[in-house]
Amino acid sequence: MTQTPTLVEKDRMDERAKRFKSPTFNLQLAVIFILAVAPFIIPSFTFMDVMAKIMIFAVVVASFDLLLGYTGILNFAHGMFFGVGAYSVALILYYSKSPGWHHILLAAVISLVISIVLSLVISFFSLRVKAIFFAMLTLALAEFAHILAVQWTSLTGGEDGISFVLPGIFNFSWSGPTFFGTQMNGRLMVYYLILVCAVFLFAGLVRFVRSPLGRVLKSIRENEQRTVALGFKTFGYQIYAIVFSAAISSLSGILFAMWICYVNPDSVFHTAIMVNILLMVLIGGMGTLYGAMIGAAFLIVTETWLPSILKAGASFAPDVAIIQNLSDRWQLYFGILFVLVVMFFPKGVIGTIRAMLGQKK
Amino acid sequence: MSDPILSLKNVHTHIEQHHILQGVSFDINPGGATILLGRNGAGKSTTLKTVMGLLPASNGSILFKGRGINKKKPYEIARMGMGFVPEDKAILATLTVEENFRLSMLNENEKSHENLEEVLDLFPALKKFWKTQAGLLSGGQKQMLAIARVLVCDHSLLLIDEPSKGLAPIVVEQLGESLIKIKDKTKVILVEQNFNLARQVGLDCFILDDGHVVYQGLMEELAKDKALMKNYLGI
Numbered sequence: 209m210t211q212t213p214t215l216v217e218k219d220r221m222d223e224r225a226k227r228f229k230s231p232t233f234n235l236q237l238a239v240i241f242i243l244a245v246a247p248f249i250i251p252s253f254t255f256m257d258v259m260a261k262i263m264i265f266a267v268v269v270a271s272f273d274l275l276l277g278y279t280g281i282l283n284f285a286h287g288m289f290f291g292v293g294a295y296s297v298a299l300i301l302y303y304s305k306s307p308g309w310h311h312i313l314l315a316a317v318i319s320l321v322i323s324i325v326l327s328l329v330i331s332f333f334s335l336r337v338k339a340i341f342f343a344m345l346t347l348a349l350a351e352f353a354h355i356l357a358v359q360w361t362s363l364t365g366g367e368d369g370i371s372f373v374l375p376g377i378f379n380f381s382w383s384g385p386t387f388f389g390t391q392m393n394g395r396l397m398v399y400y401l402i403l404v405c406a407v408f409l410f411a412g413l414v415r416f417v418r419s420p421l422g423r424v425l426k427s428i429r430e431n432e433q434r435t436v437a438l439g440f441k442t443f444g445y446q447i448y449a450i451v452f453s454a455a456i457s458s459l460s461g462i463l464f465a466m467w468i469c470y471v472n473p474d475s476v477f478h479t480a481i482m483v484n485i486l487l488m489v490l491i492g493g494m495g496t497l498y499g500a501m502i503g504a505a506f507l508i509v510t511e512t513w514l515p516s517i518l519k520a521g522a523s524f525a526p527d528v529a530i531i532q533n534l535s536d537r538w539q540l541y542f543g544i545l546f547v548l549v550v551m552f553f554p555k556g557v558i559g560t561i562r563a564m565l566g567q568k569k
Numbered sequence: 570m571s572d573p574i575l576s577l578k579n580v581h582t583h584i585e586q587h588h589i590l591q592g593v594s595f596d597i598n599p600g601g602a603t604i605l606l607g608r609n610g611a612g613k614s615t616t617l618k619t620v621m622g623l624l625p626a627s628n629g630s631i632l633f634k635g636r637g638i639n640k641k642k643p644y645e646i647a648r649m650g651m652g653f654v655p656e657d658k659a660i661l662a663t664l665t666v667e668e669n670f671r672l673s674m675l676n677e678n679e680k681s682h683e684n685l686e687e688v689l690d691l692f693p694a695l696k697k698f699w700k701t702q703a704g705l706l707s708g709g710q711k712q713m714l715a716i717a718r719v720l721v722c723d724h725s726l727l728l729i730d731e732p733s734k735g736l737a738p739i740v741v742e743q744l745g746e747s748l749i750k751i752k753d754k755t756k757v758i759l760v761e762q763n764f765n766l767a768r769q770v771g772l773d774c775f776i777l778d779d780g781h782v783v784y785q786g787l788m789e790e791l792a793k794d795k796a797l798m799k800n801y802l803g804i
Contacts, residue, residue: 214682214683214686215685215689215696216671216677216682217682219667219699420671420672423664423668423671423672424672426661426663426664426668427661427672429663430661430662430663430664431661433623434655434661435661435672436642436643436644437623437643437644437647437653437655438644438647438672438673438719439644439647439648439675440644440675441642441644495663
């Protein structure tokens with residue numbers, strides 16, 4: 209006798225059937241395809257640099273969104289884990305006499321261990337305090353990590369930082385065969401490594417928020433007391449979220465360091481990075497995960513090309529002093545753009561679009 | 570006679586400097602629905618929250634199925650088989666109806682899926698809004714969801730706080746029908762201001778006044794005692 213499937217089972221079957229046919233899935237494939245062929249279509253370093261940084265920061269921002277948007281935890285130490293990952297790979301490759309693959313793996317393991325231990329310590333000591341104190345404590349910790357990287361000159365090279373070389377095909381001096389008129393080289397290989405890792409890490413985050421655990425996190429964000437009354441030990445779930453997001457952030461830090469082959473305290477530990485991550489989440493939309501891509505793209509593209517666009521614009525009026533002066537202050541225009549985004553997309557770009565689509569339904 | 574499912578002995582609860590429960594004692598037997606009545610501020614909701622562990626009892630003992638739960642956390646009490654529906658249509662508004670239900674299952678399994686089917690037969694309107702964000706439901710539907718959600722778990726005791734608050738009379742009527750069906754399966758302690766609904770659902774009751782139990786008896790006897798009703802319920 210065949211049993212009629214329950215509503216939940218029917219839902220699961222529908223989801224499975226639609227999984228690879230949905231417009232969202234096709235859009236994801238299209239984005240990955242564009243990122244994969246982009247270096248062949250526009251073989252410019254600046255363009256590739258922007259794309260690589262968007263991929264890396266999309267993952268970091270999505271992992272921060274897991275905390276802020278899904279769980280309601282404002283953890284200012286999130287950027288610190290990014291720095292931990294970056295410094296792990298940088299220090300190991302810098303101090304190894306002949307850098308090899310295993311050094312990168314070792315760096316991944318070490319950064320994961322440090323991040324997990326640190327995030328557990330943060331969780332146990334500060335998650336029980338009120339949200340605002342948790343934010344302040346984590347901010348202080350992040351600042352401490354920055355100071356440590358500056359002061360521990362003998363290990364980290366202080367403010368000057370350290371540059372290193374990558375092993376094998378990731379070494380920037382490596383060159384390989386030519387494909388479609390583009391010479392394969394170490395930089396391109398790192399680009400593809402970032403693409404593959406970013407896709408896997410992002411998929412991991414998507415899987416995490418769609419799992420039963422993700423549902424509990426959303427519930428905690430909405431009302432912790434109700435979640436507790438339903439039978440969930442919310443403290444434990446918050447720890448999962450903090451540890452998982454810290455691990456993802458530190459792995460992204462490794463990718464970032466591998467891309468620029470240089471780290472210094474300001475490039476990976478500075479509070480400004482955390483502020484940028486926060487801005488990216490707000491622009492893309494909190495609690496959307498995919499908004500991380502939009503936020504990262506908006507900020508990185510603006511930072512990279514807005515100054516040149518302003519300069520080009522100012523060249524049409526070379527004698528007007530005020531225009532010349534204003535063209536140097538791209539942050540002012542960025543601020544205006546940010547205000548406009550917040551005004552027209554109050555829930556972030558993805559959040560507002562989702563809300564509009566929800567209203568239409 | 571069976572052992573009480575819930576037993577409170579001289580329970581005191583403070584909220585900040587206010588002494589709300591001042592020695593509440595009662596035994597609740599399994600089966601049916603027991604109503605907690607009283608004026609606003611009498612301590613009805615506080616009693617439920619204290620039992621659920623959401624407010625700490627400053628003194629006294631609370632036994633659930635014969636085990637002390639004073640020192641237990643709310644999630645531990647919930648996992649022992651106690652469900653709680655707070656008074657403010659306690660759904661999770663940004664989650665869909667489906668997510669609200671699946672969250673309440675705690676551990677999803679065949680049994681919880683079967684329970685869900687039964688619950689949806691009890692509240693068929695919710696099936697239509699399965700993928701809808703819970704915050705977009707009407708007031709009545711939100712209350713239905715808040716109650717239906719806790720039913721997917723096999724709780725042995727349900728604490729329901731003023732489910733009819735702010736609902737239209739027709740919705741209250743539907744709610745009453747559902748509560749009658751629920752109390753046939755699970756023991757319910759219902760805090761309710763709507764005396765007609767309380768009478769329809771409950772067999773016995775307690776009246777709280779100023780943090781004390783001032784009456785314990787059958788609903789029908791209470792309904793006949795006009796002086797008592799006037800004195801403690803203002804009806």
